[in-house]
Amino acid sequence: MTFKINLICLYTIFRLLNTSQEFDSHSNHKLTNEQLEKVKHEEREIEVSHKELNNQALINAPIITQFPELARGCEVTSLAMLLQFAGVEVDKMTLAEEIPKVPFLNNGIYGNPNEGFVGNIYTFNEPGYAVYHQPIEELAKSYLPDQIINISGSEFDVVKEYLLSGNPVWVIVTSTFNKLPKEAWQTWETESGEINITMKEHSVLLTGFDQEYIYFNDPFKTEKNSKVEIGKFLAGWKQLGQQAITLKISDNLLDIEK
Template identity: 25%
Template sequence: MLTVEFFSGDPLNDLYVVLLNEEGKEIDSTISLNKGEAQFNNLQPNETYTVKVGNPNNFTTGMYLTEKKFMYTSSTQSILVQTYAVNHNKGFGVPVILQNPELPNGCEITTLTAVLNYYGAETSKLEMDQNYLPKQSFEYKMKKKYGPNPNQAYGGEPSNLETGTYVFAEPIVKAANNFITERKLDLHAKNSSGSTIKEITNYIRQGIPVIIWVTLDLSPPKVKGGWIMEETGEYHQMYQNLHTMVLLSVGNTTVEVMDPRKGLITLDKGAFFNSYEALGEQAVVVY
């Protein structure tokens, strides 16, 4: 059995690999060594097995990185397992996707597209925007502006520089899961808002990039204007500098991100997480 990084195909060593029989009972376990190889003996021909791959602590939380079912035959020489663990010597393979010029106000759907591409899903930011992002137009009634709750839908159009706004985590999760379901992918998007720095760092260590809501320059959030949310009648103050980035690595003093405006950049860790907290700790993961 060969364990490799999903996006790049690089072999991965030091992963915990568990073998289960058709009833789900663990029958063997090992560590991937020597260019990602994990060896199991005494498998029975024409029997169905399942392998689970991850770090040892994954199995205590139930969030192992990869699960693959296969049937062993006498002609089976090896099984290739593409796992979402990361070759830390090379860093994440999240592609750089820039929101401009097509989506000047579409950082959220652009970062989601980059994460889906990282897992091998073929899609584009425009397809995700046009077919999957929940959106709602603004309306004016008695000279008052009405629009959606950003926790439910995007207000306006990401392609419109003047009137496009933003969306929070839950609609991005919905867009991702609708896409995943339609394409029948073995993935799941999760709203991880409220996660602590430790929890976010743990995602990164497991090879799971995290979409994080921050401000454009990590300065304090700025609000101006807004609209009445139709569902509740409450007034939503509009953020002027809201942004999303894909978090790729967390160091002692810095973080590496894929910024859909600038590409791969390094930022101050403290300022980054302060901005995350100031915007309500919005985060999304896909795995």
């Protein structure tokens, strides 16, 4: 961190002095907006290069707890964190109301989390399960139609690129943040066919990583940036299909990364 700050500060001073000399006779020592933007762009390039060199990231994203209002609302609460990070003024209760719902069980047929939230999202007094990435993506796009990207099924290297760009990532993972044994799984017959599910399912917002840990905002907690060993977390994430949704990387940052 000290290296990055010192490097950026020294580089910025050099660029400001150099640019001032270049335009001294015309600007009376005042930089134009175009010159300032050029300096900012070059600062950002250094920051991105530094992050990639160190292969780590940590994002300051909102933390929201799902309790006590949403007993099973981890998915919409984590989505609320992502949307609020992007500047959208929406709360978890609004998202809980808007997410599509399907019955938990109807004539021996279970609801499908790929179609909506299964059962009751508000209380443990009635049966319920979860909702997967497709309905979450659709709900997110109703607020940010041109900024949401579903990267479910991608390897973690892709997720890391978005974290390095400064974008937190909504994911679904096992509630143990580790690989679950076979006995933790069950097969449901749904209208769309059989699916394997586990009641040890959870959703969090990824905020960073380093060589040892993955960092995330957990709707079970009130503190930011919980951490779990990378290998354990990825094992649980892969078991649930590597589900992940985030914000598109801005064009300016894509230009820098190229």
